[in-house]
Amino acid sequence: MLNTLVALLLASVLAVPLSRRAGFGSVLGYLVGGVVIGPSVLGLVSGVSQIATVSEFGVVMLLFLIGLELRPARLWTLRRSVFGLGSAQVLVSACVLAALIHYWGGLDWPACAALGAGLALSSTAIVLPMLAERQLLETRAGRDSFSVLLFQDLSFIPLVALVPLLANGHAHHLSAGLPWRTVGLALLAVGAILVGGLVLLPRVFRLIGGARTPEVFTAMALLTVAGTAWLADEVGLSMSLGAFLAGVLLSNSEYRHELEADIQPFEGVLLGFFFMSVGMTARLDLLVSDPGSILAAVGALLLVKAAIGYGLGRIGGQDSATAIRFGLALPQGSEFSFVLFGAAVTAGSLAGPVADRATLVIALSMAATPILFAMSERLLLPRLERRKKEPVYDMVSTQNAPVIICGFGRMGQIVGRVLRTQGIAYTALEQDATQIEVIRRFGTKVYYGDPGRPDLLRAAGAETARLLVVTLGDPDDVLRVVDMARRTFPNLRIMARARNRRHAHLLMERDIPLIVRETFHSALQMTELVLGELGLDQARAHDAVEAFREADEATLIRTVAIRDDEKLLIQSSKQQNDELTELFSADRPAL
Secondary structure (H helix, E strand, C coil): CHHHHHHHHHHHHHHHHHHHHCCCCHHHHHHHHHHHHCCCCCCCCCCHHHHHHHHHHHHHHHHHHHHHHCCHHHHHHCHHHHHHHHHHHHHHHHHHHHHHHHHHHCCCHHHHHHHHHHHHCCCHHHHHHHHHHCCCCCCHHHHHHHHHHHHHHHHHHHHHHHHHHHHECCCECHHHHCCHHHHHHHHHHHHHHHHHHHHHHHHHHHHHHHHCCHHHHHHHHHHHHHHHHHHHHHCCCCHHHHHHHHHHHCCCCCCHHHHHHHHHHHHHHHHHHHHHHHHHHCCHHHHHHCHHHHHHHHHHHHHHHHHHHHHHHHHCCCCHHHHHHHHHHCCCCCHHHHHHHHHHHHHCCCCHHHHHHHHHHHHHHHHHHHHHHHHHHHHHHHHHCCCCCCCCCCECCCCCCCEEEECCCHHHHHHHHHHHHCCCCEEEEECCHHHHHHHHCCCCCCEECCCCCHHHHHHCCCCCCCEEEECCCCHHHHHHHHHHHHHHCCCCEEEEEECCHHHHHHHHHCCCCEEEECCHHHHHHHHHHHHHHCCCCHHHHHHHHHHHHHHHHHHHHHCHHHCCCHHHHHHHHHHHHHHHHHHHHCCCCCC
8 A cells, every 4th residue: 555655646746747847737647647657557556446435535525625615605796607608518518418429329318418417517627727827717718617617516416416317217216226215314414414514513613713723623624524425425425415515504604714724735635646546547448449439539529518618608709719718628528527427337327338438538638638728829829819908917926015905995995095105115916807907097006816825925925024904895705815814924914804793703713913894983983973063072072982982892802702692792782882871971961
């Protein structure tokens, strides 16, 4: 086993950097590395099936992280492209591919449906890094590609759940293959995951987080993923489905960002091993024995999906160059397809030899996509690009300003303008392209990028800056940036914008020293003006407002520990009102 681990790690550290240096991404490196050390070439590893089983937890963890990211607000902003373009791509691709397989392959419809659904999906692990390396994520093609991938992530779970139904009348009948006991256990397991995710897990994570023992928190995060996956697997459901449900249920937890940070390193390594196991298990003997049909299938898959992507892009309003880029980003098979085909084989709707050929076709399509995309970027697209190019935003380079402003909306702009009047340099980061366009018209330089990325903050000078001012409008984004900054730059002082009292409590739990509630001070200023208009002299009005501010801030600190107990919060609020009434009653003037 130690020899196998050494071979896996050695292949990773050799093949992946070479692949990335060549511009083809890390997944191609993992696939090639797996092929080289696998039984088909050098034979340095043994127990490939066991490696595949363990590395499947990489996919499980990926699904957990996807669940953590799927907040309703995020889906709502992309709803048209996600559910419109995304659903069209999956449905059209699945139907066309299933029909072609039935016509040329002569397979029955359950097998064609399973193959069509699996081949319609594209690889998130390949596409997003490939676009990011070329700074294309914020172009029209990049945004639409991300939306399609997001819909595919959503559709994968129902597809896995529906795969057993394809076997009805083929290998098993529903009444015989799914006894009521199995259905009851499955529903019971889903119910247990729902109750645990909504009620039990947040309390457990809060308890462990209060103990401030990072290694125990990491262990609990891994236990959550493994436990829900195991529970789902025990009752016949997909392990990925269990982990995905747990992720969705924890997506609104205050510990969501910490969970992501703890799981991602394990997910990255195990997902890399998963791709290597794909390379190791790829039936290269099939390619050697029948290269013509295998390569033809790979070419057909790439051509059909690229053509469908191009057509849908044009229908959706993309120009020719953007549609080509969009189509060439998504023609490969997906890492989820392997799981889908495995479920289909287990259910009896897909024969093992057919799944082996399909797996080889997907692996080869994954290897071919980065090469085809790079060739199109170098040779084809420069000739087709329109003269009016998409705007290129200033990308942050190494800075040394004492202040970094994350989010340059209304609040961030006011902070920046005052700093400028005092001759204090600052670096402003904004992730809304439309906002940047407006700001640039007034001659203000703002850098484009997600301030939640450690590399971006490092380039902005976070290691030497005196203050990080987080003025983002989305409370979740504020918490994400704050958590990352405290973890990555522990010596950086942080000031954060709080949307409301609950948001302020979450920031206080993170020991953020400087918290500004966005409507609190403007409301106090308005109250002071109201008192003045009603006849109170300026000094008395100011003193009254200041007394209220001090009392409210003291209450805010006092109620951090009971923020989730509505009854105690209401009681504390009434107590504060009574104390303020008693404080002001002695010298309240007649108005």
